[in-house]
Amino acid sequence: MAHFHIQDLTFSYPGAADAALKDVTLSIQPGEYLLVCGKSGSGKTTLLRHLKTVLTPHGQRTGSITLDGTPLEQLPPRDQAARIGFVMQNPDDQIVTDKVWHELAFGLENLGCDQSTMRLRVAEMASFFGIQDWFHREVAELSGGQKQLLNLASIMAMQPEVLILDEPTSQLDPIAAADFLNTLKKINRELGTTIVITEHRTEDVFPAADRVVIMENGRVTALGQPREVAEQLYREKSQMFPALPAPVRVFYEAAQEGACPLTVREGRSWLSRCFPQAPAIPALPPEPPFPAGKVAALELKEGWFRYEKNGPDVLRGVTLTVPQGSFFAVVGGNGTGKSTMLKAICGICKLYRGHVRLFGKDLGSYRGKLYEGCLSMLPQDPKCLFVKQTLQADLEEMGASPEKIREAAQLCQVETLLSAHPADLSGGETQRAALAKVLLSEPRLLLLDEPTKGLDSFFKQSFAEILKNLCRRGTTVVMVSHDVEFCAEYTDLVGMFFDGQMLTTDTPRRFFGSNSFYTTAANRMSRHLFENAVTAADVVTLLRQNREGSL
């Protein structure tokens, strides 16, 4: 018998013309790992929230949801709390208490467990999740990844049968995200907990899932095992297809022979089978070097910085040159000082040795005029930039003329959102609106701190187009990012940051082509055959060229 059964569920928010969910019918088996995919606004969050009564939004609803045959709304709240666990997107706001141990026990306290049960469960969970080292810590001291793991652990302490996760890794860096998803897989395999997850980082989840649901405009448009769904998406030329993992995309766009590979490992062996002998054309022509120009937009020489007098150095002689008009990406691990470098460039962190030159002039010589037409930064959390009641008012705060505002809004595709409250925008809209605000100071150098965090692949694409457009108009863009796929696809130059210094800088193909670990999935999958294929499109091109060459 199905665990969860959703029958003909239709739902619309109060006042909304269009239904958010339309005739959704879905059975979820016990112990299943179910991935729900869809663009933002496709109704996946709404669907997930229907699986737990206290989180179900208000609105018009028809259809039924049952858990083990019992209608969900007839299941007492206490049972639901214990049996259905729900992890949300934001790691911070879900945490209730100030201490790790207390957070772990919070759910158990609510269920009225006795001391000895609580002690045992808390101890079990701390051990299972490897939390014992930070068991007594303050929540405020934890990293984002640790916080999200704590959220998961404190829900698992209640021993739920079903675990529902709504984009749990969107706010995490790739390493923390992979760690989280591995833990999830372990929970599913070792404890048999049913998992329903939405996620746009499909690379890890898509191969791990037993079944995949694709949602579009509130409807379930595909449902089945990952390979079946991938095939259907390709056949229907679905908008969801580009969101699939690189091996899947390469397989369908290039060859379609044999079984579709889902992981990098499967992709490698599939490519090996395609090429019994070494390919005749092993490399794409490398990009031409980016024209350096006379005066660099940004020149950072031997920069040293630390936050406290006796603290460790965060920047340790960082040297960086960014040519005018380029889209420059700085990649590297967490906590290596990338964001600090951005702060040093815009003068918030003062270097104690070394200097920063912007368009040939020393940073200090700009004085108060630095932010008027020279540079501007889009912070990691774009919401930080909004202080007014409407987006329009926020843009006006920058003191630009109405024409300029209209132009910026148009460029960033937010014209229709001007009267909205900034808090009501979706993740991708917020990002674009913030960019519009930043652009109103007409910076020649634009700094971006992790701009793709939490964006799905569609928003990323439109965001990249805006940035490319800016570069074409002569703006220089420096971006700090974890997102290697994004950097490989769209940037002109990529530099590696490590231990307070910039290491190599090169064009994406050269840069990722020479890395073996810190590189894109397409490159990892093809590097044993191709020298410099860094995107799925690169691999497809090389595959085609070789095939045509052998004919």
Add this chain to the structure above:
Amino acid sequence: MRKSTLFSLLAIFVLIPLTLFLGTQVKGRWYYLISTLVIVELMLPFFFRFEARRPQARELVILTVMAALAAVSRVVFAFSPYLKTITGIIMITGIAFGPEAGFLTGAVAAFASNFFFSQGPWTPWQMFAYGFGGFLAGLIFHNHRSWAKPWILAPFGFFTILLLVGPLLDSCTVFTVLSKFTAKNVLAVYAAGIGYNATHGIGAALTLLFVSRPLLQKLDRLQTKYGILEL
């Protein structure tokens, strides 16, 4: 009679006289100890009522957020470290959610922020004084929201602090430093506090002048959007 009401009546009409009576029996300086106990007992009814209501998650969270905002608000006015904005935010909470919520927010904000500095003999007095500020603002303006204009609130905040909240805080000093309670001595202590209370009052007045309108709008929007009830 509800249990919480019973407890409240018990606290006010039995506990406080009993404390005062015991105070006179103590050999030595009973002033600080007894006055502080009375202050704590005055707060008990508020606490009991809140507990007895078994507040729902949203009520609890709103109260918490407002108390934390009050405690943190000073950071955003970094240009002036003397500007004390905590009381202004507490008063706004009182206006938006009523006198009891104002009181609790004040008491919690004072108690919690002392965890980041240091608890001291002043802790209960601060809790009561800040709570009282929120209570009074709620009492006057919660049911007369049309009165809650920035230019009315600002002088209200200033004088409430200068004349009531500040002197309440100074009372703690009176009970700890004076050896002889003559009218002159007591007035001297209160007079010494006027300067400090005035800056405190200006901080609150500025907060109410500039922040009360947008904050009240937001809290109202929240109340309608999520149907959060009277606290």
Add this chain to the structure above:
Amino acid sequence: MRRDAFSGCHPAVNFLFFVGAIGFGATIQHPAYCAAGCIAAAVYYLLLKGRKGFKMLGGMAVLFLLMSALNPLLNRSGKHVLFTWFGNPYTLEALYYGMALGSILVVMLLWFGCYSEVLTSDKFTALFGRVIPALSLVLVMVLRMIPAFTRKARQILLARRAIGKGASQTGKLTEKAKDGASVLSALTDWALEGSIITADSMRSRGYGTGRRTNFQIFRMTARDYFLLALILALEIAVILLGGTGASFTPRLKIDPIGWGLAVYCLLLWIPTLLQIKEVIAWRISISKI
């Protein structure tokens, strides 16, 4: 924070001790008791704070001198006139009284300083979680939010600086105030939005579905029971033995020193003695290895 033996005891032990130490410290004005209180509190304060504690003690010394010297100006009764100022007597009794008051204040401040170090928020909620469950949950939540909000406020200020907005720019006071207000309003938006998620997370984990229990991370051990009984006994003994009376003006009248003082000292030295005992135990166990 340093490792301290008394801080490792059950919160109930800590609390009962501070009730006694602060309660007696605030009420007893007998000079010998005051002196004993000052010494014990100062020693334990230094033990907790280390070298940083000396600064506070210096401040306390100044406070003590100030209180002593000022009291005769407000309280003019007493027989032994030291000198007169503007025709007012400055008496020895009032000076003594001032010294007593000064030391009472110093004792209170020092014990409260120790209390802050020892009775952390988690111990407080462990003690009162059953009596005021909702409020202690509120407290725990506020303590999580305060650092988070502070960090967010700084983030907003920084983000605004990097687009050329905000208080760092020169401007009039009203403009700065307005800017501060808009940052506060953004912070409020962010906080209220987060609060909805927090509330969802609480309800999703069963808050408000029925009877709630309190997870106790602190356990009473045999030593805690012993200390609890000891502290209680000593505190009752101080009250029963008496001998704490003292009045200064108009005439000095001070109870003779009796056993009560010894009991009082023993009570106040418990935290320090525990620490000494632990240090010695460590030395011995290390020498055995």
